[in-house]
Amino acid sequence: MRDAITGLIGRYDQLGRYLDRDAIDRISTYYSESALRLAAVELINREATELVREAAQRLWLEDPELILPGGNAYTTRRLSACLRDMDYFLRYASYALIADDSTILNERVLNGLDDTYKSLGVPTGPTVRSISLLADVVCEKLSEEGLEASSVVRAPFEHLCRGLAATNVGAR
Numbered sequence: 001m002r003d004a005i006t007g008l009i010g011r012y013d014q015l016g017r018y019l020d021r022d023a024i025d026r027i028s029t030y031y032s033e034s035a036l037r038l039a040a041v042e043l044i045n046r047e048a049t050e051l052v053r054e055a056a057q058r059l060w061l062e063d064p065e066l067i068l069p070g071g072n073a074y075t076t077r078r079l080s081a082c083l084r085d086m087d088y089f090l091r092y093a094s095y096a097l098i099a100d101d102s103t104i105l106n107e108r109v110l111n112g113l114d115d116t117y118k119s120l121g122v123p124t125g126p127t128v129r130s131i132s133l134l135a136d137v138v139c140e141k142l143s144e145e146g147l148e149a150s151s152v153v154r155a156p157f158e159h160l161c162r163g164l165a166a167t168n169v170g171a172r
Contacts, residue, residue, distance in 0.1 A: 001108075004030045004100035030100055033152050036142075037098050040153045043141055044094045051141070052086045055133035059126065066126055073126075082130075089131050089160055096156035105156060110163040124164045131160050 002010070008026055012019055019027075044051065060066060066073040066082075073082045089109070096104045117124055135157035139149035 001095065001099065001104050002101055003098075007101055007103075033100070036147060036150065036152055037100070039145070039147055040138060040142060040149070041094045041098045043145070044090060044097075044138065047141065048087060048090055051134060051137050052083055052090060054137045055130055056083060056086060058133045058137075059130050062129070063126060072121075072123055085127065086130050086134060089157075090134050093131075093134070093156040093160060096159070097153065100152075102156050102159035105159050105163065109160065113164070128161045128164045131157050131164070 005027060008023055009019075012023060060073075065071045067079065068074060073079045092105055092109050095108075096102045114124075116122075117127070135154050138157075139153055142149040142153065
C-alpha cells in the first residue's frame, strides 16, 4: 500500500524531477485535511460495529425484501455474511481515507470481487447502496462531533461504489 505522499514522490522520482508548485500544493492539501482524516478514521475504529449496524438498518428499511424469504440477506448465515462484507468495506475505506489513495481499494477489494460475487450470486446493487449508506452514517456522526465531513471522507466510499456499480450483478 502507498499513501498520497509516497505516490506523489514516486511519480516525480520516476520522471527525475524536483517537486514543483503542483506537488507542493498537493502535499499541503493532504496535510491540511489530516485532522479530518484522522477524526474520521478514529470514529470508524471506535464505532465500526455501530456504523455497520446503522447502515444495515437503513438498507433493510429501504429494501425490506432483502431480509425476507428469498432475499439475499435472508437466513442468519447470509445476513452475517452481508454484515461481514459491510465491515470489510468500511475497514478498507478507512485505509484509503487515511492514505488519501483510493487505488488501494482496487488492489485490495475491487479486483476479483466481481467474479467472487457472480460465483456466489451476490447482487452488487444492494452492496453499492450499503456502502453509500456507510458513508452517510460516518459523515453524520462526524457532523454530530462538530466536523464538516467533506468529499474527503466520502471519496473512498464513492470509489468503491463506482467500482462495484460498473460490474452490477443483479438487483437483489
